[in-house]
Amino acid sequence: MSTTRHDSMLPGENVAARRVLLVCLAAGATTLLDQAVLNIAVPSMRHSLGAGAADVQWIVAGYSLAFGLALVPGGSLGDLHGRKRLFLAGMAVFLLAGVVAATGGGPGTVIGARLVQGAAAGIVNSQVIGTIQDVFHGLDRGRALGMYAVTAGVATALGPPLGGALVAGLGPGTGWRYCLLLSTPCAVVTLSLAARWLPPPRRTARDSRLDILGLGLACACTLTLMVPFIRTPDSGGAALLWAAGVCALACAFIAHQRIRVRRGRVPLVHPALASSRPYMVGTAVAMAQFGSSIAASLVLTVFLQDGLGLSALLTAAISLPSAIAMGVSSAFAWRLVRRIGLRTVSVGLTLGVCAALASAVAALFVPSAALPVVLAATQLLSGAAGGLAVSPNQTQVLQHAPAEAAGVGGGILQMAQRIAAAVCLSAVSAVYLHSASGSAGDNGPRTAYALASCVCAALLAAALVLARLRRAAVAPRSPRPDYLTVKSPRDDRQHDGRSPQER
Template sequence: MLPGEDRTARRVLLVCMAAGATTLLDQAVLNIAVPSMRQSLGATGADVQWIVAGYSLAFGLALVPGGSLGDLHGRKRLFLTGVAVFLLAGVAAATGGGPGTLIGARLVQGAAAGLVNSQVIGTIQDVFHGQARGRALGLYAVTGGVATALGPPLGGALVAGLGPEAGWRCCLLLSSPCAVLTLVLAARWLPPPRRTAGNSRLDVLGLGLLCGCTLTLMVPFIRTPGSGGEALLWGAVVCALAAVFALHQRLRLRRGRQPLVDRALTSSKPYLLGTAVAMAQFGSSLAAFLVITVFLQDGLGLSALLTAAVTLPGAVGMGISSALAWRLVRRIGPRTVTVGLTLGIGAVLSGAVVALCVPTAVLPVALAGTQLLSGVAGGLTVSPNQAQVLQHAPAEAAGVGGGILQMAQRIAAAVCLSAVPAVYLHAASGPPGGSHPRAGYALASGVCAGLLAVALLLSRLRRAATPPPFQGAEPTTRGADVAPVARHVPPARSPHHIPRRNM
């Protein structure tokens, strides 16, 4: 049963889940069609890199501006605009005649997806509180797991059934019906925006500095610098922009203006440490998934469809455990994240052992088992951690708080997707099915296990830094959009349903 105290709240959650499925399905389905798309368009390796990574780059850049605009001016109009632009850009990408058109369309589509998802996180925070918020975030994660699971098999079936030319174009159009349905439901069910009180001027300079910092941080990992001097230059620019942004935020606060990043976020150790946990978990999980898909196809010679079948249990496990994680949260509270991270470390290490010790004939089946365990671990980590982190975001900065969390995850993804596969490719230099690909996969798995161990340490530090639970009435943390949806919680209920006495 969906969380929420009335049918209106449940309808809002359905819209949020539909939006998450639409944007994540589009990203998952494209990877399987990259070879046929490259052959059809005559695209270079750099073109393909920007087609695939440009979506994530634009996605990350749009999160904080989208969250800030949603906090100030309401979420519904921005949500509808983002879904509409996403739909139109997807059609333009599918009908494009050259790599340049496809790159431009994917950049626009990624920015629209970032705008939509920042409104989704803010809306869930507006509508749901306490235990219901954790369940809502868990179901939102379920949609991500289902979309990720369906993407590769659907993409492979389209390419195999329609041929390379029509197949990759239909892959890009696969999310269009979902986008139309999401647009219709959002127009009917999302609550109307409310006018916010106080100063609602947007910090344009702060947004520009933050976007510039994010851009200069992610681009070198998407497109590797040609020399060490160029890499140092990128790093110097990132540090300079970050320093100017921090100075600008302090000056704005001294002048009595609302900074882009609310002071409650920057001064909250649990929020900052929880965001670091999310970065390590998200980056390591994506990197491990990319490494295993490369290993299965290049190292073992499996087809795209068989590779998708091996990785499918991971997505299924994540979907199921995300839906049930709130039950464990009710029993052991924030230690649920610790359990999930511990399982994640065990999953990637067991994958390394399996790759080195299990015969090739049964290796795909054994790796499917480790993927299932990894998916269960992710489901126990992602949504409980999100719920705990976003508890420390005030109502007036709900969208920005969620945007920063997702942007940090995108930055971690760019770094890990560049570094970890490079470790694998450096070690895996041998014939298909030989020992070198196995050793490379084991080494890359060890790197991912190390990142998850860092996340586990940060999770323990966050529990020690979390203040005692608030003992008053349930705060009315409603954002710019929602007044009639989230109802008052009776005084008999705890203001934070996630037990925090051990934090």
């Protein structure tokens, strides 16, 4: 098999495929680590910049906002014009914007740079998903997508420990700036490797006309949905106006997509995506799981530092077991998938519910001296749960995205997760802050954290119900997915009389 052919590359047998996968994993880790590492440095950043609460909220949430908005357009452009150029351009902009944000002297500069950086990260990640689906097939696609999902999850989990170490070691005045610069060397390496190793640009979509109106409606709908959770409306009437705007834009988008299909043009959301129940339900599972994990991480950080008065370094140490456990369990996840199939997702979500409930019980009843150790143990269980649930679920979802809409399918999945993150961050943190301020005495933060953990457990329980319903509905009617089936060379020879090397 030639190393320059990208139709069926196996990570274990082809050098070119391994290099492509390495670039994709490096890009996912770089862009998602940049987002996660800043959360623990928010207090010192706010003091250093003299920023208000709204400024800090835009700095933290603006990255996710721009990230989500850029995913679907980035996927569409990659499908139409090839992925390598967009990957390189997006990574270069990401790198430059990160340097501007880290050296910014005021909140406005940092906010603007983070918005640009988030948009560039969204463009890069939409190309990553599309590239993996272009290069790998069958079992190897499942492995590659699983490794990407796990890499992203581990990078997200490593963010708080790394951020805490930088703030503790360099001081609050400059530590947050180095948190923003942490992704710079990673971006430089990723950019240089991508220029050498990514496959040449090629168009995968048949229709060369980009759905500009569909892109505009999708972006407007996403922005209208996410902004109220970043900046809470002043009144109930204002919230209803935002909700009405979301509904109107969503209806206009759906109508436009149907009109485009009737006219024989490819819409922004490929019809195969909207009609695929496994894709839609799996996306909902991913939204609930991702939103719960992001919200739980932020609330834990706030509880440990503000509620218990722990240092940033100790907070980082408590968060570290989650990243370690996720990396270990993800390596075991695919062995479990071979044995029990997609029930692995349900096992992971069940463990996640148990971890969240255990955190709530610990916050209420464990003495203060032992609480950090117990919470580190619950983080260990939470990380193991994420490793079992994330990659098998994402692989199953993207398995149902057609080749000509691979970039858009991956972009929609990630955009849905970003929207869920914005909603859950706002809702769960509001539950914690309101409960902490309304409770008297030293037990107020403990009660608030327990309540927030129960909300996260409820989100994971909803994801578990969806996962079980999906499995019950799909399994009796569908053949075993090819990423769960291992074909031997003999099976391939029986298929057409030739070995894989001969073909």
